[in-house]
Amino acid sequence: MKMRKPCKGRLSNxxxxxxKYWNGKSFExxxxxxxxxxxxxxxxxxxxxxxxxxxxxxxxGLDFMEPLRDDVYTFADGFxxxxxxxxxxxxxxxxxxxxxxxxxxxxxVNRFKTEELGGKGFEIKFLGAYSKGFGTDSLAEMVELAVAxxxxxxxxxxxxxxxxxxxxxxxxxxxxxxxFFFQPMDKTLRHSGCVHEGAYSDMLGMKxxxxxxxxxxxxxxxxxxxxxxxxxxxxxxTCGETLDLVCRARRVGIDVTCDVNLYxxxxxxxxxxxxxSAYHILPPIRSAADREALWQGVIDxxxxxxxxxxxxxLRQDTVVNFEDSVPGALSLEVALPAIWNKLVExxxxxxxxxxxxxxxxxxxxxxxAKDNVIVLSPDRPHMVVESDFAGHVCNSPFTGKxxxxxxxxxxINSVWTEL
Amino acid sequence: xxxLEIKHLFGLRGVSKHDIRLILDHAxxxxxxxxxxxxxxxxxxxxxVVNLFFENSTRTRTSFELAEKRLSADTxxxxxxxxxVKKGETLVDTLRNIExxxxxxVVVRHKGTGVPKFLADNSNAIIVNAxxxxxxxxxxxxxxxxxxxxxxxxxxGKNVTIIGDIRHSRVARSNLWGMTTMGAHVTLCGPSxxxxxxxxxxxxxxxxxxxxxxxxxxxxxxxxxxxxxxMDDALLPSMRExxxxxxxxxxLLDCAKDKVIIMHPGPINxxxxxxxxxxxxxxxxxxxxxTNGVAVRMAVLFLLAGGRNNENA
Numbered sequence: 001m002k003m004r005k006p007c008k009g010r011l012s013n014x015x016x017x018x019x020k021y022w023n024g025k026s027f028e029x030x031x032x033x034x035x036x037x038x039x040x041x042x043x044x045x046x047x048x049x050x051x052x053x054x055x056x057x058x059x060x061g062l063d064f065m066e067p068l069r070d071d072v073y074t075f076a077d078g079f080x081x082x083x084x085x086x087x088x089x090x091x092x093x094x095x096x097x098x099x100x101x102x103x104x105x106x107x108x109v110n111r112f113k114t115e116e117l118g119g120k121g122f123e124i125k126f127l128g129a130y131s132k133g134f135g136t137d138s139l140a141e142m143v144e145l146a147v148a149x150x151x152x153x154x155x156x157x158x159x160x161x162x163x164x165x166x167x168x169x170x171x172x173x174x175x176x177x178x179x180f181f182f183q184p185m186d187k188t189l190r191h192s193g194c195v196h197e198g199a200y201s202d203m204l205g206m207k208x209x210x211x212x213x214x215x216x217x218x219x220x221x222x223x224x225x226x227x228x229x230x231x232x233x234x235x236x237x238t239c240g241e242t243l244d245l246v247c248r249a250r251r252v253g254i255d256v257t258c259d260v261n262l263y264x265x266x267x268x269x270x271x272x273x274x275x276x277s278a279y280h281i282l283p284p285i286r287s288a289a290d291r292e293a294l295w296q297g298v299i300d301x302x303x304x305x306x307x308x309x310x311x312x313x314l315r316q317d318t319v320v321n322f323e324d325s326v327p328g329a330l331s332l333e334v335a336l337p338a339i340w341n342k343l344v345e346x347x348x349x350x351x352x353x354x355x356x357x358x359x360x361x362x363x364x365x366x367x368x369a370k371d372n373v374i375v376l377s378p379d380r381p382h383m384v385v386e387s388d389f390a391g392h393v394c395n396s397p398f399t400g401k402x403x404x405x406x407x408x409x410x411x412i413n414s415v416w417t418e419l
Numbered sequence: 420x421x422x423l424e425i426k427h428l429f430g431l432r433g434v435s436k437h438d439i440r441l442i443l444d445h446a447x448x449x450x451x452x453x454x455x456x457x458x459x460x461x462x463x464x465x466x467x468v469v470n471l472f473f474e475n476s477t478r479t480r481t482s483f484e485l486a487e488k489r490l491s492a493d494t495x496x497x498x499x500x501x502x503x504v505k506k507g508e509t510l511v512d513t514l515r516n517i518e519x520x521x522x523x524x525v526v527v528r529h530k531g532t533g534v535p536k537f538l539a540d541n542s543n544a545i546i547v548n549a550x551x552x553x554x555x556x557x558x559x560x561x562x563x564x565x566x567x568x569x570x571x572x573x574x575x576g577k578n579v580t581i582i583g584d585i586r587h588s589r590v591a592r593s594n595l596w597g598m599t600t601m602g603a604h605v606t607l608c609g610p611s612x613x614x615x616x617x618x619x620x621x622x623x624x625x626x627x628x629x630x631x632x633x634x635x636x637x638x639x640x641x642x643x644x645x646x647x648x649x650m651d652d653a654l655l656p657s658m659r660e661x662x663x664x665x666x667x668x669x670x671l672l673d674c675a676k677d678k679v680i681i682m683h684p685g686p687i688n689x690x691x692x693x694x695x696x697x698x699x700x701x702x703x704x705x706x707x708x709x710t711n712g713v714a715v716r717m718a719v720l721f722l723l724a725g726g727r728n729n730e731n732a
Contacts, residue, residue, distance in 0.1 A: 205553030
C-alpha cells in the first residue's frame with residue numbers, strides 16, 4: 001500500500017507502459033507500472049517502449065549560488081534542474097552563504113521548503129561549515145548546528161587554513177558524531193594554478209595544480225582523523241594516489257569515504273587544448289591516466305559514490321578566456337545521460353544505481369528514492385543545448401555535445417515531467 | 420600557393436612549414452625595404468590596426484606599431500591602463516566596442532593563455548598574438564628564425580639551444596614549435612624549477628640539464644630574460660647563482676662552436692642571463708633581431724590582411 005500524498009499543483013498519477021523497471025537488483029520488463037500521487041489527481045499514461053525506469057538520483061555537491069545572484073540562478077532553478085535530471089535529493093553546501101550557525105541553517109531549510117520555489121518534498125540535506133565563513137580559523141557553532149540537523153561539516157571547497165585549526169575543528173566537531181567532508185587541497189601547492197599540472201598545462205604554459213596538492217592535504221586529514229577517530233569524507237577525488245591513501249587508511253581502521261565527480265570520470269586534460277573555459281572545473285580535470293585510476297577505484301569499490309557538484313556560473317564569468325573564467329559546471333541536467341552507459345559497462349546496473357543514488361543518499365543521511373523514478377532511454381543520444389539547463393546559465397562542458405543516452409521523463413515528488 | 424593557410428596568428432604550434440616559409444620569405448623582402456631611404460609601402464593603406472595591449476610592453480608594441488606604419492595602416496594603441504577595462508568592462512565588450520569602430524586587425528597581448536583565440540571566436544577581426552601568458556609569442560619566434568636564417572643561411576639541420584626560464588616563457592614555446600617545424604634541432608636548458616616537468620607533448624626537442632653540454636653543439640644560443648619576480652617566488656636562490664650556473668659568460672662560450680650566434684628577446688638583464696661583453700660582442704645578433712622584428716611583423720600583417728582581402732574579393 002503506497003502512501004497517499006496531498007494533491008496539489010501538478011501532481012499526477014502515472015501509468016508507465018512497457019517499462020524495464022528496476023526491482024532493486026535488475027531491470028525487469030513490465031507491461032504496466034503504476035505510480036500513485038493521490039486520490040483524484042489526473043492520471044498520465046506513458047509508453048516507455050522498453051526504456052529503463054530506475055530510481056531517482058541523489059546529488060552530492062549542490063550549490064544553487066543563492067543569494068549571490070538570484071536574478072540569474074535561484075533555488076527554483078535548482079529544483080527545476082533536479083526534476084529535469086531526475087534527482088530526488090541532494091547534499092547542499094553553499095559557498096556563497098556558509099551555514100555556520102543554527103539560525104542560518106534554519107533560514108536555509110525554511111527557504112528550501114518555500115512552496116512557490118517548488119522545493120517542497122525534495123530530500124535536501126545540508127552541510128554545515130566547520131569554520132566561520134569558510135577558510136577562516138574561527139570555529140563554527142558545530143554543536144548547535146548538529147542539533148539543528150546538519151548532515152555533516154564541510155569546508156565549502158576552501159583550503160584548510162592550517163593543520164592546527166584542522167585538528168581543533170575535528171576535535172571539537174567530534175562531539176557531534178558527524179562526518180567531516182573535505183575537498184583535499186593544499187593551498188600553497190595549488191598556488192595560482194587553475195588546471196591539472198601535466199603535459200597539457202606545460203605545453204600550453206598554463207599554471208598547474210599538481211597531484212600532491214591533493215594527496216598531501218588528504219594525508220594530513222587522514223592522519224588527523226586517525227589521531228582523533230573522526231569520520232571523514234573526501235569530495236571530488238581526482239587521482240589514484242589519493243585513492244591509495246584511502247585504501248591504506250581503511251586498512252588501519254580510519255572511517256573514510258570518498259566520491260568522484262562525474263566530469264573527472266568522463267573527461268581528461270586533453271580538453272585543455274580547446275582553451276574553452278567550459279572545462280574550467282576545480283579540482284581540475286586530470287590526465288587520462290588519472291581518469292582511468294578513478295575508474296579502477298569505482299570498479300574495486302574504493303570510490304563510494306559519484307558526485308555532481310552542480311555549480312552555476314554567471315554567463316559573463318564564463319565568456320572570458322580560460323584563466324580569467326570562474327570555475328564550475330552545471331551537472332544535474334546532464335549527469336545521468338552522460339555517465340549511465342559507461343558506468344553500466346564498467347560496473348553493472350546494480351552498482352551504478354548504488355553509486356548514483358543509494359550510497360550518496362546514505363552518506364548524507366537521507367532517505368532512499370522510493371517512488372521517485374527516471375525514465376531513461378540508454379540508446380537514444382541527446383544533443384545538449386543551452387535550453388536544457390534551468391536558469392540563465394549554461395556552463396557545462398557538454399553544451400553542444402551529444403550524450404549517449406537521454407532522459408525521457410522523471411517522476412519526482414509525484415510530479416511527472418516529460419522532457 | 421602565395422597566401423597563408425591560417426586566418427589569424429595565435430601561435431606557431433600547428434602552423435605549417437608552408438606558412439612559416441611564406442612569412443619568412445616576405446619578411447626578407449620587407450627587411451630590404453627597411454634599408455631603403457623611403458621605408459614605407461602602401462600595402463595596408465585604408466586598413467586600421469588596433470594594438471590591444473593588456474600587459475606592459477615597449478619593444479613589441481613599438482615594433483608592431485612601426486610595422487603597421489611602414490605598411491601605411493592607420494594604427495590605434497590601446498592599453499589596459501587607459502581603458503574601460505579598469506572600469507570593469509569585459510574582454511569581449513572591449514573588443515566589440517573597438518570592432519564597432521570598423522577596425523580590421525587586432526594585435527593583442529594579454530596575461531591569459533588563449534586570449535587571442537578567444538577574441539577571434541568572438542569577433543570578425545584578424546587577430547595577431549603579441550604574447551599570451553606563458554603560451555606563445557609567435558612573432559618573436561619568427562623574428563628569431565629569420566635571424567638564424569639570415570646569419571646561418573638555413574634553419575634546416577641547425578642546432579638551436581634555448582637557455583633560461585623555459586617554464587614561464589612564451590618565446591621558448593613558440594620557438595620550440597616553429598624551429599622544429601623548419602627542421603632545426605632545439606635543445607632546452609634551465610634550472611629544474613624553471614623547466615616544465617611534463618614534457619611528453621614537447622618530445623621533439625632535447626632537454627639538457629647540463630648547460631655546457633647544451634651549448635657544445637649549438638649553432639645559435641637564445642638566452643631568455645630572467646624575470647626578477649621569480650626570485651620572490653623561491654624558484655631561484657639568487658641572481659648570482661643563476662648567472663654562475665646558467666648565464667652566458669665567456670667561459671661558457673668557450674665550450675661552444677666558434678661561429679655560434681647569441682640571441683636574446685630583450686630586454687636583457689646584463690650580468691644575469693647574459694654578460695655585457697657577450698651581449699655587445701661579435702657573436703651577438705641581438706640588434707639584428709630587433710630590426711628583423713619589424714620586418715617579420717610587416718610580413719605577418721601583410722599576409723593575414725592579404726588573405727582577408729582575397730576572401731572578400
